[in-house]
Structure formats: structure tokens, C-alpha cells
Amino acid sequence: MYSYLFIGLLLFLIGLLGSVLLKNVIKVLISIEFMILGVNINFVTFAAFCDNIEFNGFIAALFYVGLGAVELAVALYIFYLMYKKKESDNIEKYTDL
Amino acid sequence: MINNPIIFYIASVLIIGFALIALFAKDVIRSLLAAVMVFFAGALFFYILGSEYNAIIQAAIYGLAVPVIIGLSIMFCQHGGKYRGGKYRGGKDSEDKDSDNEGLLKKSNGKGFAVPYITLLCAGIFILAFVYLVMMSLVMMPDTFHIMEIPQMTPFDNVLSFARGIFIDYVWAFELVSLLLTIVIAGLSMFDGRKNV
Numbered sequence: 001m002y003s004y005l006f007i008g009l010l011l012f013l014i015g016l017l018g019s020v021l022l023k024n025v026i027k028v029l030i031s032i033e034f035m036i037l038g039v040n041i042n043f044v045t046f047a048a049f050c051d052n053i054e055f056n057g058f059i060a061a062l063f064y065v066g067l068g069a070v071e072l073a074v075a076l077y078i079f080y081l082m083y084k085k086k087e088s089d090n091i092e093k094y095t096d097l
Numbered sequence: 098m099i100n101n102p103i104i105f106y107i108a109s110v111l112i113i114g115f116a117l118i119a120l121f122a123k124d125v126i127r128s129l130l131a132a133v134m135v136f137f138a139g140a141l142f143f144y145i146l147g148s149e150y151n152a153i154i155q156a157a158i159y160g161l162a163v164p165v166i167i168g169l170s171i172m173f174c175q176h177g178g179k180y181r182g183g184k185y186r187g188g189k190d191s192e193d194k195d196s197d198n199e200g201l202l203k204k205s206n207g208k209g210f211a212v213p214y215i216t217l218l219c220a221g222i223f224i225l226a227f228v229y230l231v232m233m234s235l236v237m238m239p240d241t242f243h244i245m246e247i248p249q250m251t252p253f254d255n256v257l258s259f260a261r262g263i264f265i266d267y268v269w270a271f272e273l274v275s276l277l278l279t280i281v282i283a284g285l286s287m288f289d290g291r292k293n294v
Binding site for chain 1: 105109112113116117119120125128129132135136139142143146147148150151154155158159162163166167170171173174258259262263266267270271274277278281284285
């Protein structure tokens with residue numbers, strides 16, 4: 001169980017590192033998806049090892065997949081609108097809306 | 098649930114390695130392809146944890162649909178740019194190379210001062226993970242892989258738990274997520290119809 005949790009933690013840390021340090025907007029969004037995937041791995045791990053009856057973690061992971069897709073669609077559209085104004089994918093230029 | 102350490106190690110190396118490649122790839126397309134591999138490796142994790150439904154959803158949404166959306170946004174954002182030699186050129190982005198390179202914090206002279214620290218951090222994470230996995234395979238593996246009570250579930254139990262969770266226990270959350278998806282689709286369509294954006 002702990003090995004799966006550790007992999008989820010590593011993936012979350014990698015996503016956190018990328019979302020803080022990278023400048024490219026699309027890479028930042030991909031890093032946020034990595035963080036969501038790490039959280040989902042932890043949900044499924046806890047459900048598989050600690051909740052053998054109801055599997056609530058499976059349902060939570062399912063909801064987070066949907067919410068992650070929604071967040072990505074909205075964020076990409078906002079990025080597209082900002083890109084038309086700024087003509088750059090550098091996140092440091094997106095200081096105003 | 099597949100209780101095989103070799104599959105776990107392979108999936109772990111795949112997911113961590115491709116995640117780092119996705120972060121530090123020089124152009125966005127390679128980063129996206131590495132991210133696709135990470136998402137499929139996540140689906141493999143879900144499968145070996147016994148959640149086939151989550152694995153299918155993960156592979157279908159994150160492995161196929163999300164990369165298509167990201168790829169389309171990359172294509173839309175190339176106004177007259179050319180894809181040459183693995184880097185985007187054209188528009189204003191050809192002048193600021195820092196946006197498409199490593200993307201790390203840079204000094205005014207162009208040299209990245211954060212690169213050594215991030216490399217050390219990633220190396221530390223890798224060494225920690227390697228030591229942990231070696232220790233676990235030598236000493237702690239019986240505790241984690243064999244002694245713990247492994248859930249015995251049939252595919253029918255899996256589907257039954259999903260159906261009970263979605264349609265009985267968490268039906269309001271399920272409906273709210275459905276409503277949110279509908280609002281997003283309608284909102285994006287309204288944004289697209291606006292002229293002064």
C-alpha cells in the first residue's frame with residue numbers, strides 16, 4: 001500500500017514542481033494534471049486497501065477525472081483568449097486579464 | 098487486483114520517468130506525448146489496483162481526449178509560426194526563447210540559476226525513491242505485498258460498488274458534475290460567439 005502512496009506522492013511533487021517553476025502555460029496545465037493524477041492514485045489505493053466494501057475512493061477518483069477535464073478545457077480556452085492578446089505562451093506575461 | 102511487484106516497478110519507472118520528461122522536454126509536443134504516456138501509466142496503476150472502470154475512464158479521457166484538446170490548442174496558438182527543429186518559431190515567441198526552452202527562472206544574462214537546484218532536487222527525489230524501492234524489495238516487501246490483507250473482489254462487485262456509489266450514495270455529486278460539464282460546454286460556446294473578446 002505504501003509503495004502506491006509513495007508513487008502518488010512523487011507524481012504530485014513532480015506536478016507541483018512543474019506548476020511552480022515552468023513558464024510555458026501548457027506545461028503548467030500538464031503539471032496540474034499530474035497533480036490530479038497523483039491524488040487519484042492515492043484515492044484508489046486507499047479504496048483498494050482500506051475500503052473493501054463501498055470503494056468510495058473509486059467514485060472520488062472518477063469525479064476528479066471529470067473535474068480535471070473540465071478545468072483543463074476552461075483553462076485552455078482562457079489561455080487561447082489570452083494568447084490572442086499577448087501572442088506568447090510565457091506565463092510571466094499574463095499579469096493582467 | 099494484480100499483486101505482482103515487477104509490474105508495479107515497471108509502471109512506477111514509466112510514470113515517474115515520463116513525468117520528468119514531460120516537464121523538462123524542450124518543446125511542447127514532446128512534453129504532451131510524454132504526458133500521454135504518464136496518463137496511460139496512471140491507467141495501468143488503476144488497473145493493477147483493481148479498479149478497471151477507473152482505468153478505462155483514465156485512458157479514454159486523459160489518454161485520448163485531453164491530449165487532443167491540448168494538441169488543438171497548440172495548433173490554434175501558432176499564428177503563422179513554423180514547427181522547425183523541435184521548436185516553435187514565428188510570431189512574438191521567436192524573440193523570447195525562454196518561454197519555450199526549459200522554462201525555468203532565469204537571470205538577466207540568460208543563464209538559468211534555478212537549474213542546478215532543481216536538478217539536485219530531482220536527483221534527491223530519484224535517489225530517495227530508489228533507496229525506498231530497494232529497501233522495500235529487500236526487507237519490507239512481505240509487509241506491503243503479501244502480509245497485508247488483499248481485497249478479494251470479483252468484477253461484479255466492482256461494477257456493483259460503482260453503480261451504488263454513482264446512483265445511490267453520491268447521486269447529487271454525480272448530478273452536480275454533470276451540470277458542471279453542461280455549464281462548461283454552454284459557457285465555452287457563448288464565449289466563442291462573442292466578437293469583442
